[in-house]
């Protein structure tokens with residue numbers, strides 16, 4: 488239970504989720520620069536639209552006036568001034584799905600009350616990329632892979648590609664190295680005995696050098712059109728990267744994510 492109660496303060500934030508609370512209020516989950524992920528009570532947000540206007544909608548980036556409440560986990564939100572709205576996100580389903588997935592990932596992977604300026608920057612960068620695409624263009628799924636890799640690193644759950652996830656020792660380059668999803672990365676020959684599996688499954692298996700290099704490369708790239716457009720990564724590696732990162736994330740969370748199902752359904756209705 489948190490004991491401090493502070494004065495009202497302004498902090499940059501992004502709205503991750505809004506849920507109704509009672510007849511008059513809403514509870515907003517924000518990713519803030521100063522306090523990381525926090526939930527705040529927006530009093531009167533349901534009963535009076537004037538109170539917060541359209542500010543309380545997903546993907547809004549701006550400045551929140553927040554007050555910590557003595558002995559309460561739920562903060563108090565007195566004002567939210569949206570400076571960036573990402574207006575193109577709702578106009579095309581793929582980019583909306585990608586944005587919703589990224590917000591859901593932050594909602595579940597970021598621990599509460601831990602300052603996450605890097606995660607906030609990363610999320611705003613992804614939303615900027617999605618919002619800035621011409622409406623005729625589909626977003627690159629590789630943008631999400633970069634986001635996943637960098638988010639996992641930022642919250643201390645980096646995918647281990649070169650150091651053994653069990654002992655920390657080096658895992659030299661090889662055509663095939665063992666990878667264990669539950670441990671979060673590759674394993675050295677001291678920690679993995681027996682033949683390396685040739686296939687990758689939900690628990691891990693054998694990581695081919697091509698996929699290892701692809702993941703390492705993606706982890707270093709910025710999320711923007713200039714970096715994503717020239718990338719030529721074969722479909723098989725893209726699918727394996729997606730499945731491996733999905734397994735890792737679900738292993739950390741202990742459950743799946745709604746937006747993943749949304750994106751999968753959307754892809755069955757048209758080219759991805």
Ligand SMILES: [Zn+2]
Pocket residue numbers: 651652653654655656674675676677678679
């Ligand atoms: Zn080891």
